[in-house]
Amino acid sequence: MKNSSESKFFTYRVINTLIMFIALVIVFSLFTPRNIFISVRNLASLGKLVPDLGVVALGIGILMVCGEFDLSISSTLPLCSYIFASALFGGLSPVWGFVLALLSGLALGFINGLIVVKTRMPSFIITLGTMMFWKGILYVWSRMMPTSIRTFIPTDSLFQKVLTGSIGPFFPVQTIWFVAFAIVLGIILHFHRFGNWIYATGDNQEAARAMGINTNLVKIICFMIVGVLCAFAGCMQSVRLGSFAATQGVGSELRAMAACVIGGTSLRGGIGSMMGVFLGILTLHILDNGLVLMRVPVFGVNAFIGLATIFFVLLNSYLDRKIK
């Protein structure tokens, strides 16, 4: 493998995910009934659904590179979505409600990050705590009632079009947002100074600190990136559904992590790439979608995602040992 320029961009980890991705696309294209997988309708619906989790998982990828996790995304996402809905009911315009939700996401991320770096406890436990805490708050506050926001954001309003509309007859705008976030975050991670700090923090925190990097700040900022992406995804989803639902984001914390692992992100930090995470998200979703189209029972699909996750962890650790 070439080890000259841009070495981090296409490592063997990314290649593995890419091969899996292409293989699945071919298999599902050939073997789904009436080749429904590659029908425009199916691809367009994937283009709408994938970004819901995808946008958040991109942030989780970055957070995992810096050596931390965030389980609380499954609460941050619906909480921000509810803040958005409440703001609309409170008389704020969609844009200001959206801004308020994004700020809330940043704040929730900041709280997670601050607790993690101040207590030096594993983020797994801290964010498990904040997940349950915010979920409790949300359930009491919203009484778990779905809240329609369609009257505030009518279909074909500019706000709706920008967030969840489509270009041409079917190309969903969400896909553009998803790709745009992936590109921006990819540039930060791979080409920006801050990206080098993220890798250094995740790879060897002591070394990074000795070299004058404020590793606590790096971690807090990564948590805030995840928070704001949750808010974005939460609002995008509620606009698409036309309603807030307390069940938004359920299970997203583990699926996001699975997507990152399938994309070659290490659980120990310091290893991972935006391209890998991006492909990991796509792979997880088409696995999901393709199997359902092949009439595998919806709840059985998880079994395959689980297998894929374990497969990639084993594959990558095997290759690591071999290459070393």
Place this chain on the structure above:
Amino acid sequence: MNENQNRQPLVRMVNIHKWFGRVYALRGVDFEVGQGETVGLIGDNGAGKSTLIKILSGYHRADRGEIYFEEHKVNITSPRDSRRLGIETVYQEQALAGDLSIARNIFMGREPVKNLGILDRKKMDEESMKALEELGLHLKSPNLPVKTLSGGERQGVAISRALLFEAKLIIMDEPTVALSVKEVREVLEFIRKLQKERIAVIFITHNLYHVFDVADRFVVMARGKKMADVKKEEISLDELSELVVKSALVE
């Protein structure tokens, strides 16, 4: 080396005290390094040598005492302060991030950037290769992950980081620990190159044989105190080794 006698002091640490909770780790230590001088800092585990050096590199703060750099009193409160003065620390194994490339490691925390903080990779690659060659290390590519290098090469990467930023003093914390004989020789060779560049070195070790060859002066510590401070021409290896054993035993 006759110039040893009248070197200007580069760093002077005066009457340094440090407590960790109830542990009295440094009990009034005076420590000095001349311009371009190599000082071997010797002592058992827990003698206080790492603590002393971490105060100099900004990792810990002294509870009492003063530090003078080029005869100016300085206040070192963070690793950044220390590096700004021209003091670079090469820590034991932990100095590098294994999965990151050589260039990314060398520039860690001080990345050259173009607009908007985008890394200037060309500059990173070229300058890291140049610095490595200055040390006599010819590596294939600046983009190799550091974990693929040998122990000696890794020390070379860590030292070239210091060279590149024009350090006046390089602190090496146990640079030869866990290295093979050949790799130790490499590291000692790096130190000789630094001496030629008139860069001062503090070489912390408990291996006398590694340090005796390269150092100009030896400082022996035990239980938070300086026990001896001798020039190389005043002592033989055997005497030094006896001195170290004795100072460890003194109550």
